[in-house]
Every structure is written in C-alpha cells, then in structure tokens.
Amino acid sequence: MPREKKEVVMPSKKSNIIYENWKVYSKAHKLMFRCNEKKAQWYLKRELATLLPKETRSIKLTFEAKGDGHKKGDYMVEDRSNICISCGGDQYLTIHHVVPEMYRHWMPLAVKSKSSRDLLLLCKHCHNGYEDKAMKFKKQCVNRFNIPLEGHGWVYLPHYKVAKKAASALIRSADKIPQDRQQVLKDTVLKFWNEYRKEVKEKEAVHSDKEEEITSGNKGEETVTEETVGDGNEDWDTILEKCSLLEDHFRGSDFIEHGNKVIQQLTKNCVRNDRGQETWPDLEGFIKEWRQHFLDHIDPKFLSELWTVDGDIYTR
Ligand SMILES: [Zn+2]
Numbered sequence: 001m002p003r004e005k006k007e008v009v010m011p012s013k014k015s016n017i018i019y020e021n022w023k024v025y026s027k028a029h030k031l032m033f034r035c036n037e038k039k040a041q042w043y044l045k046r047e048l049a050t051l052l053p054k055e056t057r058s059i060k061l062t063f064e065a066k067g068d069g070h071k072k073g074d075y076m077v078e079d080r081s082n083i084c085i086s087c088g089g090d091q092y093l094t095i096h097h098v099v100p101e102m103y104r105h106w107m108p109l110a111v112k113s114k115s116s117r118d119l120l121l122l123c124k125h126c127h128n129g130y131e132d133k134a135m136k137f138k139k140q141c142v143n144r145f146n147i148p149l150e151g152h153g154w155v156y157l158p159h160y161k162v163a164k165k166a167a168s169a170l171i172r173s174a175d176k177i178p179q180d181r182q183q184v185l186k187d188t189v190l191k192f193w194n195e196y197r198k199e200v201k202e203k204e205a206v207h208s209d210k211e212e213e214i215t216s217g218n219k220g221e222e223t224v225t226e227e228t229v230g231d232g233n234e235d236w237d238t239i240l241e242k243c244s245l246l247e248d249h250f251r252g253s254d255f256i257e258h259g260n261k262v263i264q265q266l267t268k269n270c271v272r273n274d275r276g277q278e279t280w281p282d283l284e285g286f287i288k289e290w291r292q293h294f295l296d297h298i299d300p301k302f303l304s305e306l307w308t309v310d311g312d313i314y315t316r
Contacts, residue, residue, distance in 0.1 A: 018093060018121060019080040023058040024049070024069075031077050032061075032069025067316065075306035076117060084123035085303040092124040099290040100134065106263035107283065115315045117307070118291070126298065133297045137290070145262045153255030160248040163192035167243035186226065193239050194223050262286075277316065284313050 022040040026032050040059050043049035049059040070076040083090045097104060098118040105112075122130070142148055166185040174182060222228070229236045266283040273279050291309040294300075300307075 017082050018095065019082055021057060021079050023055065023077075025052065025058065025060040026065055026069065027061055027063070029060065030069065031072075032065065033076055034078075034080070070312070075304055075308075075311060078304060078306060080121075080304070081302070083121065083302055084126055085120050085300045086122060086126040086298050088302045089123040089125075093121050094124055094127050095119050096122040096127055096130070098294045099287050100138065100259075102138075102257070102259035103262060103286075103290075106257075106260045108267065108278070108280070110278065110314050110316050111280075111283065111287075113315055117311055118287070120294075120300075120303065120307075122298075130294070130298050133293070137293050141258075141262060145258075145265055147256070147258050147261040149258050151251075151255060151257045152261065153252045154249050155252040156249045158248075159192060159195075160246045163189055163196075163243050164246045164248050166192075167240045171240050171244055189239065189243050190224060190226065190229075193243065197224075277314075279314070287313055 019034075020036040022035045022037060024032050024035055024040070024043070037057075040049070040057070043059055043061070044051065048063060049061050052058040052060055082093065084093060096119065098120060104118075138149060166188040169177065170182065170185050170189070177185070222233075224233055224239075229239065234242070263283070266286050267280045269280065269282050271279050271281060288309050291311075295309065
C-alpha cells in the first residue's frame with residue numbers, strides 16, 4: 001500500500017469533545033486501541049501508520065507493535081460518547097479519575113501508564129456530587145493505612161503561627177480590635193520579630209561565614225521597639241506584612257505523602273505472573289474497590305456495559 005503523505009484533514013474540534021475516537025489497527029488488521037487526533041497525527045507524520053481510506057478516523061500501524069492491544073470487545077476499543085456517564089449531559093464535562101490521582105500518581109508504570117480505562121467523563125454537577133463520597137472513602141484510608149490525608153512528617157513552628165495570626169488580625173481589622181488587645185497583638189509581633197531577625201542573621205552568618213560581623217554588632221542587631229520601629233529597619237507595615245506571610249509549617253526530611261504510603265503498603269506483596277511479570281494483588285484489590293465505590297454512588301446510566309470493576313488493571 002502506498003504511504004499516505006497528504007496532510008490529514010481533521011474534523012472541526014469543539015471544546016466539549018474529549019474522546020476523539022480514532023481507531024488504531026495492527027498490521028494484521030486487529031483493532032488494538034483508541035486514541036485522540038494528536039496521537040494519530042503523531043503516527044502518521046512519522047510514517048508509523050497509514051490512513052484507512054474506507055473508514056473514518058482510522059489508522060493502521062506500519063510496524064509490528066509490541067503486545068496485541070486490548071481484547072476484542074473490550075471497553076478500551078469501543079467508541080466513546082462525549083457525554084456525562086451519569087446524567088448524559090454534554091456541557092461542563094470533566095475527566096474524572098475513578099482512582100484518585102493522589103493514589104494513581106504513586107502506582108507502578110505497568111498500572112498507571114497510558115490507561116484511560118479509569119478516566120471517565122462527568123459533568124461538573126455530577127462530579128461535585130460524587131466528590132463528597134470519595135472524600136469519605138479517602139478518610140477511611142487514613143485509619144486503614146495509618147497515614148493522615150495531609151501526609152506524615154510535617155514540621156510545625158508554633159511561635160511562627162502565633163505571630164502570623166497576630167499580624168494578620170492587625171492587618172485585617174485593627175479598627176475593630178479594642179486598644180488593649182491591639183497592644184497585646186503588637187507586643188506579640190515585635191517580640192517574635194526581634195527573635196526572628198536574630199535567627200535569620202545567624203543563619204546568614206553561618207552560610208556566608210561572617211561570624212565576626214555578628215559579634216561586632218551592627219544596626220540590624222538592635223532590638224526593635226515600638227519607638228524605634230522604622231528607624232533604620234523595616235517599618236511597621238512591612239513587619240506586619242512579612243509576619244502575616246510566614247510559613248508556619250514545612251515538610252521535614254522524612255515527610256511522606258498519604259498516597260505514597262498507601263501505595264507502598266499495597267505493592268509490598270509482589271507476585272510474578274506466568275509470563276514473569278510483576279503483579280500486585282493488594283493494589284489490584286484497592287483499584288477494584290474504587291471502581292465499585294464509583295459505581296455504587298454515581299448511578300452511571302450512560303456508562304458502557306463493557307466497563308466493569310474487573311476490567312484490566314495492567315497496561316502491558
Ligand atoms: Zn452529569
């Protein structure tokens with residue numbers, strides 16, 4: 001077959017079209033998978049595929065592909081509609097991750113790469129309705145895997161937090177705070193500021209090896225009081241602003257994200273299949289739990305019947 005060199009004419013693209021439903025056939029004319037227009041163009045431009053003239057939006061690979069693609073009749077090779085799989089609406093569509101990205105991100109490539117099986121279309125309304133339920137499931141994972149949703153290993157700086165709150169209150173609503181309370185807040189900020197400046201100076205000295213400068217004393221070393229504020233140092237508004245923007249917690253050296261720790265536990269048990277490839281039975285179970293949770297709570301009236309909880313987990 002002569003190689004197709006013409007520029008391919010693409011259908012007009014509308015913003016609510018997410019699935020472009022290009023078919024990709026193997027050399028032996030087996031429907032292997034679906035892809036979007038950009039991917040089809042990628043194959044065509046490199047002459048790795050030719051257009052199939054009798055079918056719309058179809059290409060045939062010119063090389064023997066690794067693997068055989070998806071099974072005949074699998075969800076991954078059928079046409080997909082650009083509608084919400086719950087209500088059928090075609091506006092404000094979003095791509096929903098059936099297994100939340102916070103977990104998927106840490107999964108082995110053989111599970112997460114190139115798979116759109118667990119990416120389904122939901123309109124914003126249906127998506128928002130499901131998110132509360134998904135959050136409950138994530139919270140159950142906190143106890144089950146012994147890791148808070150915000151991760152483990154945060155380092156908190158309580159004195160930063162106190163100064164930050166005091167400065168923010170003074171910036172936001174000083175006019176509504178009684179004078180004596182304002183004074184307490186100002187004292188809190190100034191006391192913190194003097195210690196903070198000392199800390200910063202000491203750190204700078206360590207970095208630039210300027211210990212001498214510290215012991216010799218300079219303008220920046222002097223304690224700032226209400227009377228001397230702005231006198232060769234930052235003015236009061238700058239101090240307040242800097243304090244209100246303080247980072248009062250940060251990730252320590254042993255910090256670990258919730259999703260990372262969950263996936264670590266779920267991939268501990270690794271079993272080789274009959275082709276010698278790694279599989280993770282616990283992770284498979286977790287993915288299926290999310291799929292089932294989604295089906296139980298979303299009422300997917302417009303989802304293909306070929307999409308099932310037991311659909312393939314691995315993409316190799
Ligand atoms: Zn919807």
